Amino acid sequence: MMAAITARRLGAQVTILERNARVGKKLLATGNGRCNYTNINIGISCYHGANPGFARYALTHFTVEDALAFFKKLGIEPKVEEEGKVFPMSEQASSVLDVMRYELEESGVNTVCEALVKSIEPSKEGFLVEIDNGQVYKADRVILAAGGKAMPASGSDGRGYDLAQQLGHRTTDIFPALVQIMLEGPNFKRIEGVKINGTAEIIHNNRSVAIDRGDILFANYGVSGPPILQLSRKAAELLRDMQEVYLKINMLDSMSKEELLGLLTRRLQNAGAKTIEFSLVGLINKRLIPVVLMEAGIEKLKRRAVDMKAREIDELTRILTDWRFKIRGTKGWNSAQVTAGGVDISEIDPDTMESRLIPGLYFCGEMIDIDGKCGGYNLQWAWSSGFVAGQSAAL
Ligand SMILES: Cc1cc2nc3c(=O)[nH]c(=O)nc-3n(C[C@H](O)[C@H](O)[C@H](O)COP(=O)(O)OP(=O)(O)OC[C@H]3O[C@@H](n4cnc5c(N)ncnc54)[C@H](O)[C@@H]3O)c2cc1C
Numbered sequence: 001m002m003a004a005i006t007a008r009r010l011g012a013q014v015t016i017l018e019r020n021a022r023v024g025k026k027l028l029a030t031g032n033g034r035c036n037y038t039n040i041n042i043g044i045s046c047y048h049g050a051n052p053g054f055a056r057y058a059l060t061h062f063t064v065e066d067a068l069a070f071f072k073k074l075g076i077e078p079k080v081e082e083e084g085k086v087f088p089m090s091e092q093a094s095s096v097l098d099v100m101r102y103e104l105e106e107s108g109v110n111t112v113c114e115a116l117v118k119s120i121e122p123s124k125e126g127f128l129v130e131i132d133n134g135q136v137y138k139a140d141r142v143i144l145a146a147g148g149k150a151m152p153a154s155g156s157d158g159r160g161y162d163l164a165q166q167l168g169h170r171t172t173d174i175f176p177a178l179v180q181i182m183l184e185g186p187n188f189k190r191i192e193g194v195k196i197n198g199t200a201e202i203i204h205n206n207r208s209v210a211i212d213r214g215d216i217l218f219a220n221y222g223v224s225g226p227p228i229l230q231l232s233r234k235a236a237e238l239l240r241d242m243q244e245v246y247l248k249i250n251m252l253d254s255m256s257k258e259e260l261l262g263l264l265t266r267r268l269q270n271a272g273a274k275t276i277e278f279s280l281v282g283l284i285n286k287r288l289i290p291v292v293l294m295e296a297g298i299e300k301l302k303r304r305a306v307d308m309k310a311r312e313i314d315e316l317t318r319i320l321t322d323w324r325f326k327i328r329g330t331k332g333w334n335s336a337q338v339t340a341g342g343v344d345i346s347e348i349d350p351d352t353m354e355s356r357l358i359p360g361l362y363f364c365g366e367m368i369d370i371d372g373k374c375g376g377y378n379l380q381w382a383w384s385s386g387f388v389a390g391q392s393a394a395l
Pocket of ligand 1: 019116118156336367378
């Protein structure tokens, strides 16, 4: 949509071929229905792929300020929230889609829906694009913006990669990213739905290789929540390479381990007639208490807390600050917010988004081997790369 609007504004005749009944379905699901459409703290370090530097030109050519101004002109007032995330003031993802669709129509882009592109063939006079009902469209230039494979029900189900490959482009391995993590452990059913605010780390070869903090939600398969989504890419990458990976959770990260040990010792000494189990009420979520004590190897929870041994208090401190789980996988494409991997960037010119193999063919968005962190970075990449592709294709 961004590429189409940009090219049209520069005078090109533009047709969008969209397989769904309407364009932009995925946008409606973004930001929990509020569309986190950019982030004011953007930087190249927020992106992943074989070479994230590939994204630099587009992101500096169509910046966050440009995106804010573009959407403001269309009617979207920005609302900046924590960590620089930007949402429409209306709090509705549908507003972003509504104004884009309005602009497509106003600017004279021809939008053809229920048109699944089956093949794109370079010809002497440009390209022949065939859709599923057999109709063929002729084009001087083609921008391939078919998205990745995350949330296939939105229409982007990975077929864009087949089209790129048909045209001779290489694609790297793809895997779901910004996705929930599945853990090994017998107790997840008991703590399903419990939310804690803490730190999560990916541990590989006993070293921390990625860390994030925020709300962590226990689920029957493992964990979800913003820090988990951020860490999922690293976990998936290591699992793909057949590595053993662990998740470490520190649920009381506002104090050091020593401070917590001191606090626990004092609490337990002053617990009077309270049981071990009851002595933790007010410190951690009640539903976590029996599970955490079990993990710490502490039995007979109805014993008096004052009778706890130093070794048991040490072990409890460890579980509360360094609870480790073996990662057995990540959830799949239906749950993922973005695709890691995609069309090989060495075959695309980053300054124009044009194919280095086929003149007149352009790429943009999630289908390229660039993916961003959670927080508005993926849509900004879609806007920036779409703008550059639209501009280059129209000139
Ligand atoms: C649940 C969820 C929440 C998200 N939240 C955010 C967020 O808040 N902020 C953020 O920055 N990012 C978010 N993302 C990621 C972001 O939505 C995507 O990275 C972005 O939409 C990618 O844009 P795109 O144009 O490249 O692809 P898409 O938005 O996937 O669009 C591709 C379009 O191509 C169409 N298509 C595919 N193949 C064909 C074909 N063969 N013929 C015709 N049409 C075809 C599809 O139907 C689709 O409409 C979220 C993703 C999900 C799944």
